[in-house]
Amino acid sequence: MNGIEFPYLGAKWTIGAFGLLHTSVASLAIGVAFVVTVAQIIAYRSRIHRYDQFAKRCQFFHVCIYNVGVVLAIGLIFSLSGLYPQFWSQLFTHFFWPFIVEEFLFFLLATTLTFHYFFWDRMWGHKKLHITLGALLTPMFLLQFYIINGIGSFMLTPGFGESEASLFRGILGWDARAFYNPSFLMLTFHRALANVSYAGFFLAGWCGVQLYLTNDRARKEHYEDCGRLCFYIGFTAFLSLPVIGYFYAHVLMKHASEAFWNLMLGQGDIMVGGVDTWWLKQLLVALMLGSSLGYFRYTLRDPAPFTLPGIMVVSVAVFYLMFYVAMGMVMTWRFFWWMLAAVAGGAALSWHMLSYGRGTARAVYLFLGLLAFMTVVLGGYAREASRPRFVQRFSHYDSVYKPTERQPVLMLPITPEELETVLAPPPPMGPAALIQSECARCHTLDRVRHYPKQDWERVVAQMIVYGARLTTEQAQSVTAHLSAGEPY
Amino acid sequence: MEEITYSHIPIATLITAFLLLAPIFEWVGYRKGDLRYDRLAKSMVFFVMILYAPGAALGTGIPMFIMGLYPEFWSRFANLFFWPLIAQFVFFLLDLIFLFFLYYLTWERMMSRKPLHIFFGCMTALFGLLIHAVWDGLGSYMMTPGRDLPMVNEAVGWSAAALFNPTYPFLFLHRFFGNISYSMLLTGGVLALKYLRCKDPEEKEYFGFATDLTFAIGFVTFFAMPFIGWGYAAAIQSNAPVVFHAIMGGHVSPHFTIKMILIGIFLVLGGTYLFVRHPRKVLPLALSAGILSLYLVLHWHPPLDWLGGDPMVWRITYTLLLVGFLIFLWMMRNRRKLTTQAPWPWTLFVAGLAAFFAFALGGFVRSRGRSPYSVYKQIEKPEVTAREADRFLLYDKCLICHLQGPNVFSRYETRDWERRVDRERERPGADISDEEAARIVRILQELYP
Amino acid sequence: MNEPEKKPRSLPEGEEPEAERAADRTAADAASDPDGKPSGAEPPYPERPPSEDPRWVIRTVWIWFGFASFSVVFIVVLLVLGALYD
Numbered sequence A: 001m002n003g004i005e006f007p008y009l010g011a012k013w014t015i016g017a018f019g020l021l022h023t024s025v026a027s028l029a030i031g032v033a034f035v036v037t038v039a040q041i042i043a044y045r046s047r048i049h050r051y052d053q054f055a056k057r058c059q060f061f062h063v064c065i066y067n068v069g070v071v072l073a074i075g076l077i078f079s080l081s082g083l084y085p086q087f088w089s090q091l092f093t094h095f096f097w098p099f100i101v102e103e104f105l106f107f108l109l110a111t112t113l114t115f116h117y118f119f120w121d122r123m124w125g126h127k128k129l130h131i132t133l134g135a136l137l138t139p140m141f142l143l144q145f146y147i148i149n150g151i152g153s154f155m156l157t158p159g160f161g162e163s164e165a166s167l168f169r170g171i172l173g174w175d176a177r178a179f180y181n182p183s184f185l186m187l188t189f190h191r192a193l194a195n196v197s198y199a200g201f202f203l204a205g206w207c208g209v210q211l212y213l214t215n216d217r218a219r220k221e222h223y224e225d226c227g228r229l230c231f232y233i234g235f236t237a238f239l240s241l242p243v244i245g246y247f248y249a250h251v252l253m254k255h256a257s258e259a260f261w262n263l264m265l266g267q268g269d270i271m272v273g274g275v276d277t278w279w280l281k282q283l284l285v286a287l288m289l290g291s292s293l294g295y296f297r298y299t300l301r302d303p304a305p306f307t308l309p310g311i312m313v314v315s316v317a318v319f320y321l322m323f324y325v326a327m328g329m330v331m332t333w334r335f336f337w338w339m340l341a342a343v344a345g346g347a348a349l350s351w352h353m354l355s356y357g358r359g360t361a362r363a364v365y366l367f368l369g370l371l372a373f374m375t376v377v378l379g380g381y382a383r384e385a386s387r388p389r390f391v392q393r394f395s396h397y398d399s400v401y402k403p404t405e406r407q408p409v410l411m412l413p414i415t416p417e418e419l420e421t422v423l424a425p426p427p428p429m430g431p432a433a434l435i436q437s438e439c440a441r442c443h444t445l446d447r448v449r450h451y452p453k454q455d456w457e458r459v460v461a462q463m464i465v466y467g468a469r470l471t472t473e474q475a476q477s478v479t480a481h482l483s484a485g486e487p488y
Numbered sequence B: 001m002e003e004i005t006y007s008h009i010p011i012a013t014l015i016t017a018f019l020l021l022a023p024i025f026e027w028v029g030y031r032k033g034d035l036r037y038d039r040l041a042k043s044m045v046f047f048v049m050i051l052y053a054p055g056a057a058l059g060t061g062i063p064m065f066i067m068g069l070y071p072e073f074w075s076r077f078a079n080l081f082f083w084p085l086i087a088q089f090v091f092f093l094l095d096l097i098f099l100f101f102l103y104y105l106t107w108e109r110m111m112s113r114k115p116l117h118i119f120f121g122c123m124t125a126l127f128g129l130l131i132h133a134v135w136d137g138l139g140s141y142m143m144t145p146g147r148d149l150p151m152v153n154e155a156v157g158w159s160a161a162a163l164f165n166p167t168y169p170f171l172f173l174h175r176f177f178g179n180i181s182y183s184m185l186l187t188g189g190v191l192a193l194k195y196l197r198c199k200d201p202e203e204k205e206y207f208g209f210a211t212d213l214t215f216a217i218g219f220v221t222f223f224a225m226p227f228i229g230w231g232y233a234a235a236i237q238s239n240a241p242v243v244f245h246a247i248m249g250g251h252v253s254p255h256f257t258i259k260m261i262l263i264g265i266f267l268v269l270g271g272t273y274l275f276v277r278h279p280r281k282v283l284p285l286a287l288s289a290g291i292l293s294l295y296l297v298l299h300w301h302p303p304l305d306w307l308g309g310d311p312m313v314w315r316i317t318y319t320l321l322l323v324g325f326l327i328f329l330w331m332m333r334n335r336r337k338l339t340t341q342a343p344w345p346w347t348l349f350v351a352g353l354a355a356f357f358a359f360a361l362g363g364f365v366r367s368r369g370r371s372p373y374s375v376y377k378q379i380e381k382p383e384v385t386a387r388e389a390d391r392f393l394l395y396d397k398c399l400i401c402h403l404q405g406p407n408v409f410s411r412y413e414t415r416d417w418e419r420r421v422d423r424e425r426e427r428p429g430a431d432i433s434d435e436e437a438a439r440i441v442r443i444l445q446e447l448y449p
Numbered sequence C: 001m002n003e004p005e006k007k008p009r010s011l012p013e014g015e016e017p018e019a020e021r022a023a024d025r026t027a028a029d030a031a032s033d034p035d036g037k038p039s040g041a042e043p044p045y046p047e048r049p050p051s052e053d054p055r056w057v058i059r060t061v062w063i064w065f066g067f068a069s070f071s072v073v074f075i076v077v078l079l080v081l082g083a084l085y086d
Helices: A010-046 A049-083 A085-094 A096-118 A124-135 A137-154 A165-169 A184-213 A217-238 A241-255 A257-265 A277-301 A310-330 A333-356 A362-386 A407-411 A416-422 A431-441 A445-449 A456-466 A472-483 B002-032 B035-069 B071-080 B082-104 B111-141 B168-197 B201-222 B225-239 B241-247 B253-277 B282-300 B311-334 B336-340 B343-369 B386-398 B406-411 B417-425 B434-447 C019-024 C055-085
Strands: B373-375
Touching: A010 A049, A010 A124, A010 A137, A010 A184, A010 A217, A010 A362, A049 A085, A049 A096, A049 A217, A049 B035, A049 B071, A049 B082, A085 A096, A085 B035, A085 B071, A096 A124, A096 A137, A096 B035, A096 C055, A124 A137, A124 C055, A137 A184, A137 C055, A184 A217, A184 A241, A184 A362, A217 A277, A217 A362, A241 A257, A241 A277, A241 A310, A257 A362, A277 A310, A277 A333, A277 A362, A310 A333, A333 A362, A431 A445, A431 A472, A456 A472, B002 B035, B002 B111, B002 B168, B002 B343, B035 B071, B035 B082, B035 B201, B071 B082, B071 B373, B082 B111, B111 B168, B168 B201, B168 B225, B168 B343, B201 B253, B201 B282, B201 B343, B225 B241, B225 B282, B241 B253, B241 B343, B241 B386, B253 B282, B253 B311, B253 B343, B282 B311, B386 B406, B386 B434, B406 B434, B417 B434
Parallel strands: none
Antiparallel strands: none
8 A cells, every 4th residue: 555655755754844843833832821921920010011011022923823833733634644544543533532622722722812912902901810811821731732742642652551442442532541641741741841941942042133133222131131031931941851851761661662762772763864863952951951051150240130049050050960970870971971061061152152242141042042942843853753663654553553462562671572471362353343443443333334235245345455454254254243233 | 513614614714805805905095095995904904813813723623523523534535635735734824924924014114115015915815815725626526526535545645626626616706705795794794883883083984984895895796696606506406416406495495595585684784775875876886787687597596486386476576576676775875864873883784794694504505415425425424314315315316307306295295105216216217226215215204204 | 974975085194093092002102112122211011090991802801711711620620530530
């Protein structure tokens, strides 16, 4: 079976491009909503209008990118439908209800965002209500992305072993074991904070761009101040990410061992053009850490709002030194030395940029904004690329539904050679169970029940051509069962 | 699942129509030096900006429901139309970029460079129209498939026969003019209410101007619709006869009749208003020509079932109605002062609402007429009931010859359906198996006991 | 509505009807561009009495806020119950 060929990119990279573009925009939207609320609250509490003005501009930017994110999501799901139809049909029907709830949240978000921005100047007499409306965006975004994380993490760690149960009960559109799978929690924590961090650094980077473009003193002060706020938010959210990342990797080691080793050893699609994308991400993260620490250390000279006290800078530096030492012990010392070099290099670089800029942090903001964007893209790529590849596009996720063949490798701490000794072969399935499992793979059983004719032999043969996996004996038993009108 | 579709389509079609008209209004205002047109155009674009995100979010919901509830249909459909779907994604992206960054944001800054700004508006409108064109191809295919719906293992991606299928041009034109018509009539109605509530004389003057302009455009544009609709019906009759019969006399005809009544409502209310408001003869003469053109459509239409007697009865009825309506309208021309009083803005609003619901029923009629097929005679909906399937079979097998429509069956006095169907099966060209005959008898007994 | 015999009225260059948008303007707007760019001294934080906000805006926001909050709580309850009992 050959699928539709996408020129130049091919199917895999087409989905990859859509996915990465969508994620980089959608993640930003989630984080921007949070930054806007924080900025508005600070403005309200301190009665400093500039933060509210900045929040309004950010929210307009958000309105624009929200629509771009929606369009990219549409492109992604249409590409998946055309290029990976079986995978997409199976995944979508398996998680139908979460997708529908997510869609409803999409609509709630779009309308709330619209009201929040377009009513900005008409609610000055009800500022608290306006801020609360904007604040509602953050839990809604978190919920929406909580749902998509359940589905995304399922693709890497399919479940605790009972996810095949829904297959035998029929397509229910919801499978708790599949949704609340082993890596769901870590992915949610990691991405929730990463989105805020990304948005904080990105908006700081945007302030940096404005600082380069403007000569007006008042505007410079405005963007310097707002950039500092965004940088502060970005760094605060960033702090826990490496630690969460460690625990995320730990879950993968237990529940998606092939993916884990692909990441650690730089195997398969993790390598792109000779570059280990996972290592590159770690280097960029260390660079960000070092640059941020350098920035906060430098700004101790001239304290302004949203800078860290010296003790905090030292504490974070010491903590991460210990963290990287621990990583060196668990992984390789090469990793430790490379990360230490990146941290030190980042600190030196940001110190130099601040000195050269005579106190303006525009270069640092721009640098960290770019790095944050790159780490988000690399992180998403590494997660997807670490998943073992199959040869046949149409049978990509067959094995999720054949747990005895595949899942133990992903879910138990055993080597592939031990597979046969650990697992018993599956019992042979009767025709009723076969109908429930094989026919329901592509369509509901109502279609079978309502089929008005009696030419089951022809129909079963046709279904096998369309992709139903039945041996000759199984096909015969199913045909006999259907022709006899037996229940299933 | 249609609820999601019905919530998205009004927003999307309104956006398409507004984006089409805004640069035109802007250009007219630029040429005339009248800033009221510019203000109207900017308000329309601003409204589009507000609607865009919720409309897009609801639009995402449609494929989500389809993917989950009709996975086989969607997989095969996405296989057939992969490249058009990618194309509409590209158009969407470009539309967004032009609308947000080049057209709306730059409005004030480009007041001195209007031609360039209007060009950006035209590009926004063009991409919106291209999105609409792609979806019309996909939607019309479901009723009159130009080729078979392929299986997933037969990679297709693009088919000109499928996209440019027999009813595609009609659906595209019908919706093109229909979007402009209903959106302007509804806008006119809303602006009329704003006029009513406004106290400031300058603002009142603006809203009065805007009401007159938008309502007149919406009303005049309507007159293309019956002719396009006629062509559409002819194409459906040739290529999807069961759908044709379902709408014309079948199970969907009540909805279609309601649609016609709603059209009648806004024709009467809107026509009266425009005749009263416009003392110069150009618009009333144009509208008279439009109303008389309906005469042609009614002339070609067979006599309605509920009008008993000779076909002459039908001809006399619609002639009297149209001529009487025209006389009434021309008599109302001297009552201008009436339109400044309170009921008139509400009248316009009711006319606008009637236009909106008439438009909304169109999509409903189209999808119900196709029932129980997702794609006509290609793939049935999984939830098809025996009644729906049998009804389709009845229309498909029997209305080839009983051309008057399904109501012909209600005229038989003896309802001995078994004997009748057996006799019909013997006619040359009737290809009805035993099992099909049993199903036809069953549905006839159910529908016409 | 407007008398059709009158010639279409051009507004003076650069002038726009302001009545509808009176509620939108605050002291801060006078000190900054409409899109929030700062253009001079630090503008004061805009304060105005609640009665000056258009009532239809506040009503719409309250209704929407109630609906959205209820929906969020409902979805959270669904997810929690799904985790516990499914």
